[in-house]
Ligand SMILES: Nc1ncnc2c1ncn2[C@@H]1O[C@H](COP(=O)(O)OP(=O)(O)OP(=O)(O)O)[C@@H](O)[C@H]1O
């Protein structure tokens with residue numbers, strides 16, 4: 001079991017309030033991602049759940065029990081950090097076994113748990129190596145192995161993949177999602193990368209300056225962002241957020257339209273402009289255009305769409321997929 005409830009949780013460092021007040025429900029077995037820009041309080045919130053940081057106010061309830069002032073080791077949670085924090089002089093086996101040895105468990109029980117974890121994480125052939133003899137991805141798997149053997153109520157991950165290169169990050173993303181399917185243990189995963197959030201989460205919590213902007217499934221946030229912040233943060237390339245005369249025509253302060261919801265044509269359309277930079281990804285093409293009276297608008301289209309820099313172009317946004325925001329930044 002691993003349900004976690006945050007009740008009016010707040011945090012200040014001295015007189016600086018970092019998290020004003022957060023209420024959040026995390027269900028047993030859920031994969032929850034905290035996402036938001038640098039400095040918004042993701043790590044602080046995770047560290048408070050782990051017990052590594054005191055609360056300034058509120059309560060943290062784990063499986064129905066108030067754990068707000070319980071020591072980290074008593075909370076039954078395992079944390080995995082960005083810096084793998086492995087012991088360099090110990091083998092992979094020794095690193096994974098370490099928390100169990102500290103816990104005073106029997107040698108044969110330890111051996112079974114370490115080997116099971118190594119099997120799940122494809123580390124069986126590396127058990128005798130030291131961390132210095134492993135790749136970044138393998139090191140991160142060892143850190144995850146050390147978390148798994150403790151059989152926690154929940155895993156807490158703080159940007160575990162940000163030290164890895166793009167290809168390896170993609171692989172590890174799949175591995176962690178797969179691990180979640182196998183273990184079915186609650187996972188809270190912190191990242192500033194909205195792609196990780198979209199691809200891994202059952203539930204995304206979008207944070208901004210210590211506040212929750214929106215909570216929902218990836219597709220809920222993509223389809224129905226509640227405000228300009230979430231609209232601009234979730235989705236890649238990011239949503240075009242148009243202000244000024246064009247927004248006023250729709251009686252809104254900000255008109256949002258995703259690059260994939262704009263039709264592009266060389267001959268006709270609602271908006272006229274010029275092609276700027278074109279990014280060919282092979283499968284898709286991102287075309288950054290300069291539209292008369294609107295400004296920069298990015299369009300996502302087929303990989304085969306051919307354009308020249310400076311060429312005249314016409315855009316037509318899908319009227320059914322416009323997002324309308326008022327002066328307060330909230331959806332209308
Ligand atoms: N010990 C501390 N003392 C004072 N301020 C702190 C302390 N730890 C964090 N902060 C501040 O709290 C805010 C939130 O920090 P936090 O580390 O939680 O951000 P984050 O969302 O994890 O950012 P990042 O994506 O860069 O890791 C920041 O403004 C940070 O400067």
Ligand SMILES: [Mg+2]
Nearest residue numbers: 042043044158
């Ligand atoms: Mg952080």
